[in-house]
Amino acid sequence: MSHPTPEQLREDAAQLLATIDPSALKPRDRMAIPVQEMPTQDPDQRVCNMEEVAVGYSREQVILESLRCLQCKNAPCIQGCPVSINIPKFIEKAAEGDFEGSIAVIKESSLLPAICGRVCPQEAQCQLYCTVGKSLRDVEKSVSIGRIERYVADYERENHLVKMPEPAAPTGKRVAVVGSGPAGITVAADVRKAGHDVTIYEAFHKPGGVMVYGIPEFRLPKSIVAEEIENLEKMGVTIETNFLVGRTRKLTDLIDKDGYDAVFVGSGAGLPKFMKIEGENLIGVFSANEYLTRSNLMKAYDPEHASTPIYESKIVAVLGGGNVAMDAARTAKRLGAQKVYIVYRRTEKEMPARVEEVGHAKEEGIDFLLLHSPKKIIGNEKGRVTGLELLAYELGEPDASGRRRPMAIEGSESILEVDTVIVSIGNDSNPLIKKTTAGLETNKWGNIIVDEQCRSSIDRIFAGGDIVLGAATVILAMGQGRTAAQAINERLAQEN
Ligand SMILES: Cc1cc2nc3c(=O)[nH]c(=O)nc-3n(C[C@H](O)[C@H](O)[C@H](O)COP(=O)(O)OP(=O)(O)OC[C@H]3O[C@@H](n4cnc5c(N)ncnc54)[C@H](O)[C@@H]3O)c2cc1C
Ligand code: SF4
Missing domain, CATH: 1.10.1060.10 (Alpha-helical ferredoxin)
Structure with a gap:
């Protein structure tokens, strides 16, 4: 066409x-x-x-x-x-x-x-x-x-028409925000507007969350995110990078020792899930998170400016059918892979990725190996990936998600030669904050439990975005940021 x-x-x-x-x-x-x-x-x-x-x-x-x-x-x-x-x-x-x-x-x-x-x-x-x-x-x-x-x-x-909101007169109250993704950015802006002093603590060396380290440049230019961050700084928000809450400082210390009046946790869902199959420790297996972070944040696609190189791949298999899988596959292609497969155990109809992203991936020559899933990853004597053993699947009745259940076809094993495998089957929340914060209630997936005003089980600690919702979307993270900021502003106003 x-x-x-x-x-x-x-x-x-x-x-x-x-x-x-x-x-x-x-x-x-x-x-x-x-x-x-x-x-x-x-x-x-x-x-x-x-x-x-x-x-x-x-x-x-x-x-x-x-x-x-x-x-x-x-x-x-x-x-x-x-x-x-x-x-x-x-x-x-x-x-x-x-x-x-x-x-x-x-x-x-x-x-x-x-x-x-x-x-x-x-x-x-x-x-x-x-x-x-x-x-x-x-x-x-x-x-x-x-x-x-x-x-x-x-x-x-x-056209340089962006108008910066003028923060209200200083209230003398201080708010800490953990994480600089869309949830944290939204809270920081809305709380700062009310006249409170705001500091964002970010674990990475660059702020922006997934918008910077996950979503590739070819879908979201980083200069746009950088400008939003600059606007926050112009409003008077302080950003401290390389600050890992839970290690650099305990979450509750921000209140008990550092004197913050409220803390918002927007630490996202950055812990990749693996398939738990044989061979996942071989050289050449990546989580989509690591692969995309190396490319986006560490600029691996720009060898002249990158401080860390990225694995050179010829044939890549990306396991999964979501937006993250599309991003990883299209990134691998841009990094020079000759062949890139999306391996997905259902059909295109059940794929969670956006239709537009699937269309773009196809236009770019990504191969879709549908109704297949890996049984194990095969390696050579040097511990490097050489292939995938795949099983063919067929679809049965719909499961709890409403999508038809994939069922392995016995005896359908086949080998796909690849030198790189990128696992992209979803993310959980990082357990660090939970493990280091006594009394912080989480659900069975490790997501922080909050009420309708984004208040956690600990007084003065609020949370929102992926750390509450599980891996969700930018706009939902922003929406929760708005709710949390309003609750923080109301709480601090009562204490004036
Ligand atoms: C590859 C990829 C593509 C995506 N594509 C889309 C898309 O097209 N459209 C869409 O709407 N959504 C997309 N999403 C999902 C979307 O990006 C997330 O839902 C959204 O970014 C969540 O925002 P957040 O603020 O909750 O967390 P995040 O954006 O994850 O930000 C959390 C921040 O907290 C920091 N942090 C974590 N732990 C700590 C700690 N202990 N101390 C200090 N800082 C910490 C992290 O480094 C990170 O910067 C995508 C996600 C990925 C991974
Ligand atoms: S008002 Fe909304 S629903 Fe109606 S045509 Fe316009 S965009 Fe569509």
Whole structure:
């Protein structure tokens, strides 16, 4: 299939928009406007670089896409948004070309729109409820809410229009935030706005959480996250990196010894799960977390600037079918692997990865070995990976997750030659904070238990994001950050 160039898409949009009188559009005319495809880098070129795959709408494209919105009075899209952005209102402004007004509406509810516009699973959230998609019986024909959000957020940033909120007068209260992912960033901003002194403690040498060490540059440019962090610092938030709470300092010491009035724990779910099969200790086996961290945070893709090299691979198998697996596979391809397989024991229909990410991976030549799962990893006398012993699977009745249960086919063993295996079957929370904090209640997966205001079992300690929800999403982490910040602000206001 030929890949339309960004120029073609922009040209088509400009020509179409020139024929439209927005004031005369009836609902059926709006629904007849074609979905504006996201311009992307050519697949053959982009596998040779780390730059962003999606290059963004043009002005004409964003206006056309916004004109597809019916401005539904009941706005069902809003119920699909975890932070309840006023979607019709920001789209209406975008349709008028008032991009500054549009981003102002989004920012009433969301702190990180340039990030959410890129990485939120909109097809499972706001766009799933969109009347246009429902009427056309195809969620892919819903109004592209995320792409419009991305455009107006980029417009604000690129035109230096970002307005920093002015923090309230100093209250003399101090709040510590553990972890600088989307949950921690959101709490830090909202608590700082109320006039409290805020310090973020981050274990890594760079702040940003998964947005920096997990999600690759080609999906989320790190400069965007860096700018959000700079904005926090401009608001007066202090960030201390290389600070591992639980080792550098105990969680409760932050309150008992350092005098913080409240602590928010947003330490994420960074502990990779393994398959517990033979051969997982061989050289050439990585967790997706380690592989992506080496590439993203340690810049292994840029050998001139990387301080640590990454394993050179020719044939890679990525085990798993989620977004993280797609990120690992596409990263391996960019790092020079000649062949990359996604090995997944169900079919594409059951894959948890976003349809868009699966499509991008396919365009980039990733092979999908479906209905297969490894029995063991095979190595040579030097302890290096040489292959995978696979079993073929078939699908049975749906299991508790609602997906059809994969069942191994006896005697179906086969060997796949690979030199690298990347395990991407999910993450748990790191047990360090739990182990070093007496009285902190967690569930059986090690996630911190909180109430509806994100209060933990220990007074003054709040928690949110993946450490509470398990591996979830950026927007859900942000949403919990908002809730926790409000609870902290209310608590500290009572003590004034
Ligand atoms: C590869 C990958 C791709 C993903 N893609 C998407 C996507 O496309 N869309 C989406 O919505 N979500 C995606 N997610 C999930 C999303 O990134 C997370 O749900 C989100 O980042 C969780 O935010 P958080 O703030 O809770 O934690 P995190 O982002 O994990 O941040 C936690 C931070 O806490 C720090 N930390 C941990 N322990 C300590 C400690 N003891 N002391 C100090 N600091 C500590 C960590 O170093 C980290 O920086 C992806 C996840 C991964 C791994
Ligand atoms: S549901 Fe779709 S068409 Fe209706 S207001 Fe929301 S985005 Fe617009």
